[in-house]
Amino acid sequence: TQLLEQSPQFLSIQEGENLTVYCNSSSVFSSLQWYRQEPGEGPVLLVTVVTGGEVKKLKRLTFQFGDARKDSSLHITAAQPGDTGLYLCAGRRMDSSYKLIFGSGTRLLVRP
């Protein structure tokens, strides 16, 4: 059983569409991160959120940390083919300062 559940698992959309990926848990996290991983590569950090209710924007990507710090979302506006990849959320639990717990990932395909 994954501690962090991501949905959807797969998403195939047309260029220009908007999408939201969700990351949910019953546990509280001290911080939550979003990564993007491309085939044959390691995950690359996109953003870290640490405060409940925090919203961060990175160009067309908007990240939100839930008020209770148990969930997060990633919203992409006007998706482009270059956004294609595996999106992973990862959290640090309150009892560990170093261990990252990853979700199972959302595989995004943006069709031209």
Added chain:
Amino acid sequence: GAGVSQSPRYKVAKRGQDVALRCDPISGHVSLFWYQQALGQGPEFLTYFQNEAQLDKSGLPSDRFFAERPEGSVSTLKIQRTQQEDSAVYLCASTARDRGNTIYFGEGSWLTVV
């Protein structure tokens, strides 16, 4: 080097064979992590080093898995008597500290046990 370097990138092992996977972290990074990523899944924590000290090995699946970092820089993950369920990508990551610093992942070592 500029990033975390792992070798070999690809390894095919016969069941029962021993394998050793190497990780060169970013120079000066104190913390080093190993994660295992099965096909279609997110990475799962294996073990954590701070300098040469292995502070957490709770994620190692069995006593066939062993990791070391004797001089506080390069690390090796060793898997003895490999089994098919060991097939996965093994990711190494490093960071300057364990909290608040960006974790940098290597490209991974892809292990296939046949």
